Amino acid sequence: MSVDIGAALQGIHAALPAAKVAMRTNPGPSNQHSLLVGNESLVDVLRFLRDHLDFDLLSNVSGVDWPDPAKADAVAVFGEGEETAREHGFLEVVYHLYSTSRRVGPLVLRARSADRGENACVPSVVSVFRSAEFQEREIFDLYGVIFTGHPDLRRILMWDEFVDHPMRKDYVAPDDYEYEPTPHDDVLVKAKRHYPAES
């Protein structure tokens, strides 16, 4: 059963008047609209949803990289509003909440970092939902989002000595191209770098 996101928003506004929460409409046919939550109130909002609206299952936490804010505008999930006036790109974390008792969901929440550099911080929600523990570590590993307050923020999939964040859009993988008999498309571009053509 799909969730009544307007009621959830009203509930949050009533209980946490200071929280910055704004609705983001999803233009696609999936009818899954989301709530953009300010970083300072993210943990409180999640705790409120868990304790008072019975959203007890944090199913999924995704990281998204938006290096180009114009692109984020074009994808209208990010719709109108003050956020579109950004100059640099940012990293985003998307939460999907379900209620096992009321059997509704998903309630989609999003939080954003200030930029993609040193301030790529989003508060950790592990204190409210344990299920975020490994997923936040994964997002830290692959996107470089720093989850403030995470109890054990280490790399999870790549090795500890690794320095890059490979899921970012601007990541360049190490070039370990090898011989391929019939190069074409992207592989041909690589082949041109590695093997000279017969003249």
Next chain:
Amino acid sequence: MISDSSMPYSAPTLAPGADDDQLLHVSLGPQHPSTHGVFRMNVVLDGETVVSLKPVFGYLHRNHEKIAEGVTYLSSMPYTDRLDYICPLSNNWAYAHAVEKLAGIEVPERAEYMRVILAELTRLINHTAFMGFILGDMGAWGSALMYAFRERELILDLFEDLTGARMMANFMRFGGCRNDLPAGWAEKCSVLVDDYGPFLDEMEKFLVGNEILLARCQDVGQLPKETLINGGITGPMLRAAGVNYDIRKAEPYGIYERFSFRIPLGDKGDCYDRIMIRFLEMRESLKILRQALDQLPEGEYVNPKAKIRGFKPPVGEAYARIEGPKGELGFHLISDGTVNPYRYRVRPPSFINLTLLEDMCLGLDLADVVIILGSIDIVLGEVDR
């Protein structure tokens, strides 16, 4: 460490009074017969007792999500086969379901029935193989697995007949399936469904009262319901603890509303319950299969309006999930209107079910860790992606 009064967090990593010099640090895996692939755990032992357990992931991290962002939507379908490689067809369905939600594609009735049949056969394969593997973890190395793989081969023959591949089916398409059932396939499947019950009886006869199984599994690895839900545990693990949450009933997708079946629930949530839940789920799967085969309608096997080449879903995002054999398998897709997904995320049940592994193992013996890990039923292709 942060704490929250309403929810338990990890127990202290050292037992009170434990002397660090006396502790034994064991690195279990990545090459270990009981870690189901290349999973690794750093275990700290006080004598035989586990005082800390830290999973180490990534030994099979093969960049599924990154690769998927660089290829078209349909090109990711064969990669989903390789996520949870014991049950490729469920993964196919989950992904097709997510893209159908993203683009608003209708699925014809016959295709829905085919999907249900294939997904439930996959559940049979997964749970049967699970029986073999967990018995192997308890020391019955090989013999239980022999029985399990004997039956698995019969189902794989059906898959091969239909899709041309034993394991990596690449069968679902957005809006249906790749091809229709070949002549006589439904009849063969029907015979298999009839014969599967006696096999389950046989397997159950060997296991239910088995003294070793009882001694090793009962009262091992329980956690309170609330902690399990909070930890994101889904699937048979959660239902073994008595939480009535199966996506087939809670948020029916496909045509599951049409079938009459029950959701088996456990009582204590120990490893024994987790094994028995899977037995009962297989019996319910057989019921669904029987109904689906009897009702299987004629018609299209794929929506003729669904576009295969140059498929571009509208701008937007979607999160869709199905009840995979291991738990909630979800896909989160963001489309920017091009042929490639802007963001492609898999919500892997095996990975998230491991969140509470340490909590389940603390204070138990090292030998119990192997059973608990076996009862979670992980597949590394999905854990690390």
Next chain:
Amino acid sequence: MAIDPQLAADLKSQGVHVTSFEQLINWGRSSSLWPLQFGLACCAIEMIAATMAKYDMARFGAEVFRPSPRQADLMIVAGTVTKKMAPQVVRLYNQMAEPKYVIAMGACAISGGPFKDGYNVLKGIDRFIPVDVVIPGCPPRPEALLEGLMTLRDKIAKEKLMGKHRVRHADPNGAASFPVPEYGAHDLEPAVNRDIWNPPAITREGGEA
């Protein structure tokens, strides 16, 4: 120093079996290969299926999967080798006792396969350890694994243990272990072992440079 086949056949009819030590040793080795119980990914399931009820690898003396590399002769690299896993694979190979053989099972172990574009995927285990037999497929069927095993048995049966062309493990100067790569900031270091792996030197036909 081959034996006249006619003479050998005559003697065999009299109940006398004539052979050479080389043949005898190779026959023994090829008939009881003990694989390392070591599954990496999808192919491991098919590897298990090959040992189970329907395909029964025990018919060829190769069902005794050993969890310890010290007791194994054959490493079946069954699945994708990631860069994070590669040092462990090389280390396991180094820990195996001579003579040791490697089967690269499946497209991933051979070349990275479908995951070749991945930043964490090793483009073939032959970059670090010598491979005896490759089995293409994704995943190869159990029959294909049996076929690979047959190929390896034939290869072992033809091994020269003495003389100039003897095999690596019979050569006192032959390498028994290979350097283990280390985790670097961006990639494995070194990314390949140039002593054993060099891509063919090719030039592309025509086109701009």
